Amino acid sequence: MSDLTQLTISQARAKLRGKEITATEITEAYLSAIDRANPALNAYVAVTGDKARDMAKASDARLVKGEGGALEGIPLGIKDLFGTEGIHTQACSHVLDGFKPRYESTVTSNLWADGAVMLGKLNMDEFAMGSSNETSYYGPVINPWRRSRLDTMVMPTTHQGDGGFVSAGGTRTARSLDNAQLVPGGSSGGSATAVSAFLCAGATATDTGGSIRQPAAFTGTVGIKPTYGRCSRWGIVAFASSLDQAGPIARDVRDAAILLKSMASVDPKDTTSVDRPVPDYEAAVGKPIKGMKVGIPREYRVDGMPEEIEALWQKGIAWLKDAGAEIVDISLPHTKYALPAYYIVAPAEASSNLARYDGVRYGLRVPGKDIVDMYEKTRAAGFGREVKRRIMIGTYVLSAGYYDAYYLQAQKVRNLIKRDFETVFAAGVDVILTPATPSAAFGIADEDMAADPVKMYLNDIFTVTVNMAGLPGIAVPAGLDAKGLPLGLQLIGRPFDEETLFQTAAVIEQAAGTFQPEKWW
Amino acid sequence: MSVDLQTVKRVAHLARIAVSEEDAERMTGELNAILGFVEQLNEVDVSGVEPMTSVTPMEMKKRRDVVADGGKAADIVANAPATEENFFLVPKVVE
Structure with a gap:
């Protein structure tokens, strides 16, 4: 193999353990790939070359002694939302300028404990608010895929x-x-682009309304949002605490399973971390799905959905049927209310979580004539438009006189959305198959979406229900559209049944193949 | 429900975000688009439905009431824009 960056994690793992390659060699291969590609793609906001080389050297020492961990010597990219000790952690916001935490997030600690190598911090929408990675203070990420x-x-x-x-x-x-630049989706656009363009072997990401699955679908990669409580949120910059979950973006289903095994843990530092052992997800990859009951929710057939998405969905149904699954039509009647309920709950939680950026304890401070003036000027200069918009919505719906009408109503609807899923799972459905996104990747600076924030929000129409119900969901590439852009399917599972998702996604992957962008950068 | 310019300015102040006249005008339109979108929640019959408090049914974990961590004042103030002897410095708040 001439180019080490082409190896999947499972392939690299075998070669590292077999001493065919070293962690230093594969790390250097990625660092030079980043060097060449980052000016065009803008996936990384900080490259930690020295740290990567040190970690790779330590991995090589362990590999020589046969003491390597589950991810020994595997170079990864880390979304800028994860706190990394002494290293750039700014959620791609101006308000966190210069912030270098004195602690390490639980998820990244788990990865380093398993021997992974950190290449750097990945671009994202500011505070994970966005579906195109255009709200980053560091500029948009470019999708390696072109029409x-x-x-x-x-x-x-x-x-x-x-x-x-x-x-x-x-x-x-x-x-x-075509020369037109496309968005990689968001908010984990840097993670998706870096994985798709071979700038890391795998990446961490987070998903509050679709931020792992939508960019994965837009870049032909695999992304899983595990069940709420599976990965510790400790040390991850908070957006909407009842919805945020970390998960991996990877080149194939097996790699996603390998990464999630290392990222997930039971963490006493996060009170919502669930006391359940982490299963060996990789063992689920390749298991037959004969007799499995797959639900097809009729409410996901939305108006204006392109014919190609419908065709892709039908193809997915046929593949699972061919593999011996039983296909059943199901109804999730409150689906259409998930997105509006989300746009009350998520901004409400965000307005509270982001109150801490006040110019006193971290990052940016803009002087003012008194303390309130200092707060207001700091936050005005530090937050971008989308973040301000969401803080404003959140502040409004939580303000006196509106709390019952908006927030309480949304939390009641949220229970109904969750109940919809519980009903179908109780009826014996093992997994639900839906499209991942209502379209393929769109252009940078799309005028329609810039003019109307709600148009951008509609990107998450198929993914957001999963966050509202706390369920696991995986996006897996399933084909290309007529313009040659990747499209993904989504599988939704029972709480803590990520294994069924990996098992079923592997069947789709087997039938659809994997997809790589043609290199232009 | 919709918001007017005055409400937007009041909410911006509650959120401690300085807004110019121009910002406030733009935000009024944007917030009304979002509020118009979420309005459809009112058509859902929620009688007898409890608001969600926890997405996964679980008992909240409690730590033992013991000192487990501490002595990190320097770490805590390390990222602050202005400090003195491990205190955060802010503009004067008492006359």
Whole structure:
């Protein structure tokens, strides 16, 4: 293998353990790939080369002695939302300028304890608020995928077939890439781009309304949001505490399973961390799904959904059926209320969580004539537009006289959404199959979405229900659209049944294959 | 329900975010678009439904009431923009 960055985590793990390659070699390969690609893709906001080399050296010493951990020597990218001791941690916000925590988040501590190597911190939407990675203080992340066009040309008969599709008549078609830049989705856009463009072997991400699964779908990668309580939230910058969950983005289902095993733990420092042993998720990959009951929710067939998404969904149904699953139509009647309820609950929690950025304890301070003026000027300068908008909505819905009408109503609707899922699971459904997103990746600076925040929010229409109900959900690539962009399917499982998600996602992956962008950067 | 310019300014003050006249005008439109979108929740019949308090049914974990950590004043103030002898410095609040 000439390019070590092409190896999946499971492949690299085997070669590292077999002493065919060293952690230092694979780390250097990624650092030079980042060096070349980052100016074009903007996936990393901080590259920790020295630390990566030190960690790789330590991994090599352990590997030589045969003492390597589960992720020994595997280079990873870390979303900027995770607190990393002594290293840039700013949630990609101006308000956290210069913040270097004196502690390490539980999730990243778990990864380092298993031998992983940190390459740097990944770009994201500011405070994880966004679906396009355009709200980052560090500028947008660029999707490594571009739209392409099919061109047909007549070929000289002697030169048929190198790389293109050869037709019997001596013509061949080739895809030519369009120059328009696309978003990678968000908020974990840096994580998705870095994984998709081979700038890390895998990445950490977080998901409050779809921030792992939507960017995974937009970049042809696998992303899982585990059950609420599976990964500790300790040391992760808080957005909406009752919805936030960490999870991995990876190149294939097996890699996602390997990463989640290391990230998840029982943590006394997070009171919502659940006391359950972490299973060996990788063991679920490759298990047959014969007899499994797969639910197809009719409410996910939304108005204006492109024909291609519907076709992809049907393909997914056919693959699972072919693998012996039983397909059942189900109803989740409160689906359409999940997104509006989310846009009350999440901003309300955010307005409370983000009250701490006051110019006193961390980051930016803008002087004022008195303390209140200092707070107001600091927060005005430190937060971007989307963050301010959500703090304002949250403050409004929690303010005197409006709490019952908005917040309490939304929390009641949230219980109904959860009940919908409980009803279908109680009826014997093992897993639910839906599209991951209502469209493929869209352009940077999309005018419609810039003009109307609600249009941007609609990106999360299929993913947000899962956060509202605290369930696990995985996005797995399932095909390309007519313009050559990746599309994903989503599987939703019972609480703490991530194993069924990996098992079922692996069947889809087996049928659909894996997808790589054509390199232009 | 919708908000007017005055309400937006009041909420901005509650949220401790300075807004210019122009910001407040823009935000009024944006917030009303979002409030218009969430309005549909009113059509849901929630009679007899409890508001959600915890997404996973679980008993809250409690730590033993003992000193487990501490002596980190320097770490705690390390990221503050202005400190003196392990205190946070703020503009004068008492005349």
